Amino acid sequence: MYANELSETETPEPVVDVLRTISEEERNLRNMRKAIRTIERLTENEPSNNIYKMKQELMKIEKILKQTRLTDLIEEDVEQRIRPVKSEMPEWEEQANRSFGQRLEDALEQVDFELSGNYPLLKVLFYTLEVKLYNNSVTIWYGPQQEQLDTCKPIPEVVAKKLLASHKKITSRNFDDETFLLHLFEAYKATAHRHNKKIGDSISVSDIILEYALLTQNKNFKINPVKSSYREYGRVFFSYDLYRLTQRTIEDHVLSLVTATRAYTTRRSGFLWIPSNERGDGTYISHIKFREV
Numbered sequence: 001m002y003a004n005e006l007s008e009t010e011t012p013e014p015v016v017d018v019l020r021t022i023s024e025e026e027r028n029l030r031n032m033r034k035a036i037r038t039i040e041r042l043t044e045n046e047p048s049n050n051i052y053k054m055k056q057e058l059m060k061i062e063k064i065l066k067q068t069r070l071t072d073l074i075e076e077d078v079e080q081r082i083r084p085v086k087s088e089m090p091e092w093e094e095q096a097n098r099s100f101g102q103r104l105e106d107a108l109e110q111v112d113f114e115l116s117g118n119y120p121l122l123k124v125l126f127y128t129l130e131v132k133l134y135n136n137s138v139t140i141w142y143g144p145q146q147e148q149l150d151t152c153k154p155i156p157e158v159v160a161k162k163l164l165a166s167h168k169k170i171t172s173r174n175f176d177d178e179t180f181l182l183h184l185f186e187a188y189k190a191t192a193h194r195h196n197k198k199i200g201d202s203i204s205v206s207d208i209i210l211e212y213a214l215l216t217q218n219k220n221f222k223i224n225p226v227k228s229s230y231r232e233y234g235r236v237f238f239s240y241d242l243y244r245l246t247q248r249t250i251e252d253h254v255l256s257l258v259t260a261t262r263a264y265t266t267r268r269s270g271f272l273w274i275p276s277n278e279r280g281d282g283t284y285i286s287h288i289k290f291r292e293v
Contacts, residue, residue, distance in 0.1 A: 048096040052136040054085065107156035124163060125167070180245060200292060254290065257283075258285055
């Protein structure tokens with residue numbers, strides 16, 4: 001057998017598609033140059049306003065460095081170019097936070113809201129604003145990150161507008177103590193009966209919310225239970241209604257909210273946060289009961 005011939009048990013060396021590899025590396029280098037130039041342009045004018053965009057470009061560069069076969073040839077040069085940007089990034093982020101915080105405070109004052117707290121979690125009444133400038137997002141929460149209400153880009157005027165809309169939606173609904181308590185007692189009794197429990201026993205707050213939401217639907221929904229007829233009522237509305245409820249006694253029974261133990265706070269369905277005041281303090285409950293007086 002000739003030296004350059006293969007035996008039947010040998011397999012040929014894998015053929016490397018050189019042209020395809022060259023094409024991929026050309027694309028990598030082209031994208032690398034584009035990302036570096038974009039970063040350089042973003043640092044020329046108000047870099048603290050471009051944190052999110054610069055981090056996106058840095059991520060592109062890091063991804064390319066992991067993919068390319070030319071790492072040994074280009075990594076040192078690339079690092080030299082982006083090292084100053086990385087070193088300045090913490091200061092730019094601090095500047096961005098200060099600038100955004102001041103502009104947000106001004107925008108909120110225009111709609112009679114007062115801002116407090118520290119990054120990344122800011123407070124307005126019983127709402128939390130989770131600010132992530134590096135992700136170009138602000139999430140609006142009810143309570144201490146309990147129920148997500150909305151999300152938007154970190155534009156102060158937009159944040160203020162969305163927060164005001166959520167606040168009005170929650171707090172401007174018609175509410176009557178006697179009617180709410182009557183419906184709540186009916187929902188409690190129906191749920192207790194379904195779970196073979198007696199009046200006075202504790203009932204899961206999640207079960208009560210479900211029964212209450214169905215009980216208080218309008219006539220159209222009860223005749224034809226379709227989505228278009230459903231009146232929205234969820235955890236946030238129920239929480240706020242319990243907060244503003246002043247009457248507690250009905251038909252010789254008094255409403256009692258059972259504080260959630262640690263065992264019930266491991267799952268969202270096991271508890272509900274209720275504000276205690278408009279500063280954002282609150283309590284967690286897991287069950288509701290009506291005890292005879």
